[in-house]
Amino acid sequence: MASNNSVIRFSRGLILPLMTLAVLAPSLCALPIQPTPKQLLEELRRPKRDFIPARVGWDEGRQPVHDFNVTFELYGPQATARAVRASVLAALTPDPVAMAALLFCAFALRWMRMRHQDAGEKIEQELTAQPVVLPKAA
Secondary structure (H helix, E strand, O other), X not given: OHHHHHHHHHHHHHHHHHHXXXXXXXXXXXXXXXXXXXXXXXXXXXXXXXXXXXXXOXXXXXXXXXXXXXXXXXXXXXXXXXXXXXXXHHHHOOOHHHHHHHHHHHHHHHHHHHHHHHHHHHHHHHHHHOOOOOOOOO
């Protein structure tokens, strides 16, 4: 009977937060806003805000050091230098799969040679351990 009382007390303490959550849940969900036509018209009547870009330098009369030409940037000497640098970097970067394959081949060949040498030594030991019996000539 004592355990039933503790369950009832626990459930009474749990009912109030659950009821509060159930009542507030519809107002807590975040759904997209559906504006009315009146709100849309008011939005159109508001003056637009013009965002003035920030000045990079303080000298207004000073011209930029160089003009930016997209074609020259794509096909000029700097682009060629960047392409050469990128290709050298790509050539010097090792391929992990190829490196793993080379390492595997090196260890596999070494393992095969060791097995072959061990087999040769065993055969040699067997041959020296047995006396050689030659057939008698008639």
